Amino acid sequence: NAGVMQNPRHLVRRRGQEARLRCSPVKGHSHVYWYRQLPEEGLKFMVYLQKENIIDESGMPKERFSAEFPKEGPSILRIQQVVRGDSAAYFCASSPAAESFYGYTFGSGTRLTVV
Amino acid sequence: AQSVSQHNHHVILSEAASLELGCNYSYGGTVNLFWYVQYPGQHLQLLLKYFSGDPLVKGIKGFEAEFIKSKFSFNLRKPSVQWSDTAEYFCASGGATNKLIFGTGTLLAVQP
Numbered sequence: 001n002a003g004v005m006q007n008p009r010h011l012v013r014r015r016g017q018e019a020r021l022r023c024s025p026v027k028g029h030s031h032v033y034w035y036r037q038l039p040e041e042g043l044k045f046m047v048y049l050q051k052e053n054i055i056d057e058s059g060m061p062k063e064r065f066s067a068e069f070p071k072e073g074p075s076i077l078r079i080q081q082v083v084r085g086d087s088a089a090y091f092c093a094s095s096p097a098a099e100s101f102y103g104y105t106f107g108s109g110t111r112l113t114v115v
Numbered sequence: 116a117q118s119v120s121q122h123n124h125h126v127i128l129s130e131a132a133s134l135e136l137g138c139n140y141s142y143g144g145t146v147n148l149f150w151y152v153q154y155p156g157q158h159l160q161l162l163l164k165y166f167s168g169d170p171l172v173k174g175i176k177g178f179e180a181e182f183i184k185s186k187f188s189f190n191l192r193k194p195s196v197q198w199s200d201t202a203e204y205f206c207a208s209g210g211a212t213n214k215l216i217f218g219t220g221t222l223l224a225v226q227p
Binding site: 004033035040041042043044045048056091093100101103104106107108109 | 164209210214
């Protein structure tokens with residue numbers, strides 16, 4: 001399967017714990033995007049990364065959230081000290097280049113529930 | 116700043132009815148436009164996209180969209196919907212080298 005792989009599909013965390021969400025892009029895609037989906041709010045851009053670089057993190061909350069896309073391995077979205085408001089679906093997408101006309105290929109998402 | 120507006124939040128149609136979902140974007144430069152569909156519990160899938168040429172774009176599953184530059188619109192249409200079209204539909208825009216900005220989505224329910 002050459003699609004975007006996200007894991008885990010479902011993640012339950014207690015308040016104060018850390019959540020790590022993983023995303024492996026389509027083979028050959030070097031551009032990764034993270035979006036958060038909340039009911040009635042659609043998809044909100046969080047961060048855009050290329051290998052080893054954060055290009056645009058204008059949608060990331062200033063605290064507790066971080067993202068990386070190392071030279072080897074998947075992209076990681078990390079949420080420290082989770083709160084109930086972090087409960088959402090987190091989608092990763094990848095594209096082969098920066099130009100937006102390529103569009104994105106999306107993963108199946110990670111549904112985070114904070115209890 | 117770029118923004119995308121989808122004015123229909125919930126749409127309910129009977130099978131065989133015609134569909135039109137509105138989408139307006141705000142970016143004034145060269146723009147690429149997309150419609151994605153999300154079936155219940157699944158990831159987003161690309162329905163169609165526009166980046167140049169014929170403003171009437173045909174996509175998968177009988178969907179089409181028309182780019183009207185003067186109205187900053189990119190409405191999605193289908194002449195006859197099916198129950199299997201029940202899903203959430205997202206319009207998105209991107210500049211020449213920008214990230215994609217998504218609208219809030221339209222939930223379509225097709226009644227058999």
